[in-house]
Amino acid sequence: MIIAVDGPAASGKGTIAKALARHYGLPHLDTGLLYRAVGVSVMRAGGDPADAADALRGCNFEAALLEDPALKTESAGRAASLASVHSQVREALLERQRVFAGQAGGAVLDGRDIGTVIAPEADAKLFVTARPEVRAQRRFREMESMGAGVGYDAVLADILARDERDMGRSAAPLCQAEDADLLDTSDLGIEAAVQRAVELVEARTAQRF
Numbered sequence: 306m307i308i309a310v311d312g313p314a315a316s317g318k319g320t321i322a323k324a325l326a327r328h329y330g331l332p333h334l335d336t337g338l339l340y341r342a343v344g345v346s347v348m349r350a351g352g353d354p355a356d357a358a359d360a361l362r363g364c365n366f367e368a369a370l371l372e373d374p375a376l377k378t379e380s381a382g383r384a385a386s387l388a389s390v391h392s393q394v395r396e397a398l399l400e401r402q403r404v405f406a407g408q409a410g411g412a413v414l415d416g417r418d419i420g421t422v423i424a425p426e427a428d429a430k431l432f433v434t435a436r437p438e439v440r441a442q443r444r445f446r447e448m449e450s451m452g453a454g455v456g457y458d459a460v461l462a463d464i465l466a467r468d469e470r471d472m473g474r475s476a477a478p479l480c481q482a483e484d485a486d487l488l489d490t491s492d493l494g495i496e497a498a499v500q501r502a503v504e505l506v507e508a509r510t511a512q513r514f
Contacts, residue, residue: 306329306331306410306411306428306429306510307406307411307412307413307414307424307426307427307428307429308322308325308329308331308411308412308413308414308427308428308429308430308431308506309414309415309419309420309423309424309427309429309430309431309482309485310322310325310413310414310415310416310419310430310431310433310502311415311416311417311418311419311420311421311430311431311432311433311479311481311482311485312415312417312431312432312433312434312479313417313434313440313464313467313468313471313479314382314386314440314444314464314467314468314471315435315440315441315443315444315447315464316433316434316435316440316490317433317435317443317490317495317498318415318431318433319335319337319415320495320498320499321415321431321433321488321490321498321499321502322335322413322414322415323413324499324502324503325413325499325502325503325506326412326413328499328503329413329506331410331411331412331413332405332408332412332413333412333413333414333415334402334405334406334412334413334414334415335415335416336398336402336414336415336416336417336419336423337385337415337416337417338371338376339371339398339401339402340385340386340388340389340394340398341376341377341381341382341384341385342363342366342370342371342373342376343360343363343364343366343384343385343388343389343394343398344360344363344381344382344383344384344385344386344387344388345366345370345373345375345376345381345384346362346363346364346365346366346370347359347360347362347363347384347388348380348384350362350363354384354385354387354388355387355388355390357391357393357394360387360388360391360393360394361391361393361394361397363388363394364394364397364398378453379444379448379453379455379460379463382463382467383463383467386466386467386470386471387470389417389470389471389474390470390474390476391476392475392476395418395422395476395477399422399423402414402416402419402423403423403424406419406423406424406427411428417471417477417479418477418478418479420432420481420482420484420485421477421480421482422477425482428509428510429486429505429506429509429510430482430484430485430486430509431485431486431487431488431502431505431506432481432482432485432486432487432488433488433490433498433502434487434488434489434490435489435490435491436491437461437464437465437468438461439490439491440464441457441460441461441464442457444460444464445457445460448460486505486508486509488501488502488505
C-alpha cells in the first residue's frame, strides 16, 4: 500500500505521515529532506540555491547528509524551497523517490508533489493543510524551543513566501491531487489529526481492496 501525504510547510504532514507509517508498519520517506540536503549542500559549497546550475550540482550529496541536524534549520528550509523551483533538480531526485514508493509492501511518502507526480498511483492520498497563521505559530514555537531568535512576523512572512514559490513554480507545483482527501489541521491537535488521517486512509483503501 502506498500512501501519499502532501501539503505546505508546517501543516503537520510530516507528523501525520510518520504516524501513518507506524500504524501500518510501512517505511516512511520525508521527501522534503532530499531538497533540504540539496540546499545545504549548495550553501556549504558557497553556491546559491536560487541558481539552477548550483542547485543541480547540489543533488550529488552523500546519503549521510540526510541524517545531518542542519537539515532541520530554517535556513535549510528556505534553501530547499529555492532549489526545488528548478525542474532539473526535481528531475534529478525523481527516481530516488519513485524507487522508495515502489518497494515491496508499499511505503508512506510526504512532500509537495507525491500524489501528483511521484506516486500518482498511490492507494490513498492526503492533502494536509492549515491556515498560514497557524502554521507560522507552530514553526515559531518549534524555533523558539531550538533557541532560534526569530520573531513570529518573520516566520509568517517566510511561510507565505514559501507557499507562493511552491504553488507558483512551473515544475510540479504544490497542489491537491484530484483524488486526494483534504485534511485541515488548523483546529486539530496531533492525536485528532492522526486519527482523522487514519480514517481517511481506511475509507480510501476499503474501496480499493
